[in-house]
Amino acid sequence: MNLLRPFLAAVAAFLIWGFLPFYWKALKEINALEVLAYRIVMTFILLVFYHFFTNRNTLKKLFNIITLKKHVISSIFLASNWLIYVWGVVNNHIIECSLGYYLTPLVSVFLGGLIFKEQFSNIQKISIILATLSVLNIIVSLKIIPFIAIGLAFSFSMYSVFRKKSKLSSIDGLTVESFLLSIPFATYIFIYGSNLITISSTISFLLLFSGVVTATPLLLYVYSIRELPLSTVGMLQYIGPTLMFLIGLFYYKESFSLMYFLSFLIIWLAVILFTYESIKNR
Numbered sequence: 001m002n003l004l005r006p007f008l009a010a011v012a013a014f015l016i017w018g019f020l021p022f023y024w025k026a027l028k029e030i031n032a033l034e035v036l037a038y039r040i041v042m043t044f045i046l047l048v049f050y051h052f053f054t055n056r057n058t059l060k061k062l063f064n065i066i067t068l069k070k071h072v073i074s075s076i077f078l079a080s081n082w083l084i085y086v087w088g089v090v091n092n093h094i095i096e097c098s099l100g101y102y103l104t105p106l107v108s109v110f111l112g113g114l115i116f117k118e119q120f121s122n123i124q125k126i127s128i129i130l131a132t133l134s135v136l137n138i139i140v141s142l143k144i145i146p147f148i149a150i151g152l153a154f155s156f157s158m159y160s161v162f163r164k165k166s167k168l169s170s171i172d173g174l175t176v177e178s179f180l181l182s183i184p185f186a187t188y189i190f191i192y193g194s195n196l197i198t199i200s201s202t203i204s205f206l207l208l209f210s211g212v213v214t215a216t217p218l219l220l221y222v223y224s225i226r227e228l229p230l231s232t233v234g235m236l237q238y239i240g241p242t243l244m245f246l247i248g249l250f251y252y253k254e255s256f257s258l259m260y261f262l263s264f265l266i267i268w269l270a271v272i273l274f275t276y277e278s279i280k281n282r
Contacts, residue, residue: 018243042211094248100152
């Protein structure tokens with residue numbers, strides 16, 4: 001089997017996610033809630049077109065009361081994650097956002113044990129302890145609580161918990177969730193949204209194109225995980241937060257103290273151990 005195409009698709013997906021801070025930064029003059037609204041609505045529209053041209057019968061199966069009810073909570077956690085992320089980026093917290101996405105796999109493992117009674121290996125326990133120490137170091141030494149990082153990690157992990165109970169694929173699930181969220185957020189755009197005619201043409205384009213930059217990496221990712229070993233995808237997933245970290249530190253020159261660096265060293269060690277354990281068990 002030729003794995004080059006799915007490998008490149010996975011790399012492309014994580015590169016897009018890694019460089020997205022540039023995109024959301026370009027929309028900093030727009031309220032983060034409005035950016036979220038456009039991101040959700042335009043993603044839904046794009047996914048409807050995707051299903052229409054690939055398998056239009058899928059749409060009929062997705063939009064039924066039972067399926068919609070099962071995805072209400074996951075859609076709320078997804079919207080929360082996206083809002084925290086966009087707000088964090090436009091308010092100069094890109095480094096903290098990257099910390100959140102480094103923490104996410106470890107928090108997901110922790111919640112898996114807590115909710116689904118999954119067993120932790122010794123290395124996973126060490127990784128979770130290190131991740132906890134990383135956050136505690138920030139709280140104690142810098143006297144701040146990294147709400148953005150914690151919010152991103154827990155909102156996406158809780159999203160994963162509720163999506164785990166769903167039988168829908170990633171794309172079908174996102175279609176249902178974006179539909180549920182589009183109802184209130186399309187209303188928000190109609191009542192409170194910017195006039196796309198009077199604002200900058202660049203801003204208008206970026207808002208309307210937000211669905212593409214949201215759905216494209218997801219479609220690439222879904223394609224790649226069908227073909228690649230999960231251990232490979234597991235290693236590649238850290239491309240995104242690493243790029244975000246580098247962009248925040250070197251391009252936007254966000255503040256980064258020695259103690260903050262120590263926390264990142266701890267979380268990087270946790271990630272290395274976690275990835276090693278994942279590869280070893282495949």
